[in-house]
Amino acid sequence: MAYDLIVIGSGPGGYVCAIRAAQLGLKTAVVEKDKTFGGTCLNVGCIPSKALLHASELFEEAGHVFAKMGIGVGTPKLDLPAMMKFKDEGVDGNVKGVAFLFKKNKVDSFQGTGRVAAAGKVEVKGADGKTQVLETKNIVIATGSDVARLRGITIDEKRVVSSTGALTLDKVPQKLLVVGAGVIGLELGSVWRRLGAEVTVVEFLDRILPGMDSEVCRQFQRILEKQGVTFKLAAKVTAIDTSGNRLKASVEPAAGGAAETIEADVALVAIGRVPFTDGLGLKEAGVALDNRNRVQVDAHFATNVKGIYAIGDVIAGPMLAHKAEDEGVAVAEILAGQAGHVNYDVIPNVVYTYPEIASVGKSEEELKAAGVAYNTGKFPFTANGRAKVNLQTEGFVKILADAKTDRVLGVHIVGPDAGNMIAEAAVAMEFGAAAEDIARTCHAHPTLTEAVKEAALAVGKRAIHI
Numbered sequence: 482m483a484y485d486l487i488v489i490g491s492g493p494g495g496y497v498c499a500i501r502a503a504q505l506g507l508k509t510a511v512v513e514k515d516k517t518f519g520g521t522c523l524n525v526g527c528i529p530s531k532a533l534l535h536a537s538e539l540f541e542e543a544g545h546v547f548a549k550m551g552i553g554v555g556t557p558k559l560d561l562p563a564m565m566k567f568k569d570e571g572v573d574g575n576v577k578g579v580a581f582l583f584k585k586n587k588v589d590s591f592q593g594t595g596r597v598a599a600a601g602k603v604e605v606k607g608a609d610g611k612t613q614v615l616e617t618k619n620i621v622i623a624t625g626s627d628v629a630r631l632r633g634i635t636i637d638e639k640r641v642v643s644s645t646g647a648l649t650l651d652k653v654p655q656k657l658l659v660v661g662a663g664v665i666g667l668e669l670g671s672v673w674r675r676l677g678a679e680v681t682v683v684e685f686l687d688r689i690l691p692g693m694d695s696e697v698c699r700q701f702q703r704i705l706e707k708q709g710v711t712f713k714l715a716a717k718v719t720a721i722d723t724s725g726n727r728l729k730a731s732v733e734p735a736a737g738g739a740a741e742t743i744e745a746d747v748a749l750v751a752i753g754r755v756p757f758t759d760g761l762g763l764k765e766a767g768v769a770l771d772n773r774n775r776v777q778v779d780a781h782f783a784t785n786v787k788g789i790y791a792i793g794d795v796i797a798g799p800m801l802a803h804k805a806e807d808e809g810v811a812v813a814e815i816l817a818g819q820a821g822h823v824n825y826d827v828i829p830n831v832v833y834t835y836p837e838i839a840s841v842g843k844s845e846e847e848l849k850a851a852g853v854a855y856n857t858g859k860f861p862f863t864a865n866g867r868a869k870v871n872l873q874t875e876g877f878v879k880i881l882a883d884a885k886t887d888r889v890l891g892v893h894i895v896g897p898d899a900g901n902m903i904a905e906a907a908v909a910m911e912f913g914a915a916a917e918d919i920a921r922t923c924h925a926h927p928t929l930t931e932a933v934k935e936a937a938l939a940v941g942k943r944a945i946h947i
């Protein structure tokens with residue numbers, strides 16, 4: 482029996498695509514090489530990292546903030562195996578949820594490595610080595626991404642780890658060296674710092690979180706330094722000697738110069754991710770890749786080969802679960818004859834540290850580079866009643882609005898719960914809101930979201946509480 486659609490990969494791109502296609506009446510199957518569904522995000526990415534961030538944040542609060550609120554718990558004791566079990570159970574619940582949704586929506590699933598044998602044909606090789614060929618009208622490649630490696634440095638996932646190993650360490654390292662001050666380095670660096678590790682982050686560039694608004698990042702770096710994280714910017718790790726009891730990393734200035742040695746118990750390599758297309762047979766099938774080995778697609782997610790599409794981390798764009806999901810929905814709708822679309826100008830970006838960093842739309846640097854005149858409205862959490870009473874006053878909300886039309890072009894938040902608050906900004910931008918629209922919308926008191934309203938008022942220089 483031929484399928485209408487076979488999706489290769491069951492991450493947030495692939496599984497959401499399959500469910501939406503099935504909802505629209507397409508006979509759909511998913512091929513997944515791993516034992517569980519959900520891809521990087523559910524198994525070794527978003528979900529386990531957020532479980533550890535949540536637990537370690539509460540551990541930190543119990544140790545440092547509870548007493549200030551009159552809650553006496555003594556010095557909290559870490560039970561790392563129990564914390565890991567909590568994380569694993571969270572992952573288990575989520576991956577089982579995907580299996581449930583496949584059944585509910587009558588999506589067939591095949592466990593094995595998928596290969597594009599030709600347009601309309603997917604070969605599935607099971608763990609037992611047996612292969613079967615499935616026939617389909619359309620194929621969506623949703624094979625995601627893999628850890629980027631540093632030349633000459635072997636990741637053993639015990640002492641030299643990627644994010645995957647950093648999510649399963651069996652003891653808290655006394656000293657953790659993080660290579661890369663991107664999202665993974667700062668999130669997982671935060672987890673282990675809170676649990677007791679001394680954390681040094683080495684970053685190639687002269688700033689953290691490249692691509693995000695630099696004012697936000699400057700303030701955030703200061704906050705992390707206050708929390709005890711050490712940064713070595715404009716520096717690169719060139720080698721890690723694993724022969725002794727402790728790792729010895731050679732660190733050089735990015736521009737070249739004398740190397741120094743940093744000792745550590747564990748090194749986390751978090752220098753980005755690369756598209757994953759191994760064993761997919763794309764070359765043989767004639768599917769074009771771009772200059773960064775991503776599957777090349779047009780505005781409708783179609784590759785150069787008829788009937789083969791691609792979405793998620795394996796194509797261009799931010800490597801984010803919600804971007805992959807929205808592309809999954811869009812391509813399913815296109816295949817069903819509808820007008821699926823993703824608005825790449827309004828994709829929120831959240832770093833789940835404490836405080837959180839969240840942004841949507843353009844940064845100040847991007848607006849300046851594009852020559853767009855804009856007004857800025859800024860409001861600090863020190864002036865927000867709820868943040869004050871909760872002892873969570875670090876950070877601010879910044880709204881960038883077009884100087885002529887007042888249309889919101891970018892919103893940047895450093896602060897508690899920034900990841901939830903950014904949704905309001907995304908909805909406003911999706912509806913083409915002006916800062917005035919946010920400023921005139923009644924926000925519940927006392928909430929942190931009042932800082933968003935005040936920042937919008939500040940665009941017109943009329944914030945009330947500052």
Ligand code: FAD
Nearest residue numbers: 490492494514520521522526527595625793794800801802
């Ligand atoms: P993936 O989730 O990578 O899924 C691809 C799937 O395809 C995998 O299951 C793989 O086994 C399967 N596959 C590959 N090749 C084949 C084949 N030939 N045959 C069969 N199956 C195959 N993003 C966020 O938005 N928020 C976060 O908080 C966040 N946290 C993260 C934390 C970490 C530690 C990491 C590593 C990533 C995080 N991300 C986060 C990024 C997010 O995980 C990815 O953007 C997202 O998973 C991409 O989805 P995808 O469907 O494109 O690919």
Ligand code: NAI
Nearest residue numbers: 661662663664665666684685717751752753754800831832
């Ligand atoms: P990243 O691209 O966010 O950061 C990598 C950092 O490493 C950059 O700052 C880069 O300049 C630096 N770097 C590169 N080479 C280096 C070298 N040789 N020495 C020192 N520094 C070097 O990549 P990261 O953190 O690995 O995350 C991968 C992807 O996963 C990201 O693209 C992100 O989108 C996604 N992700 C998203 C999360 C979220 O949304 N909260 C959480 C975790 C990951």
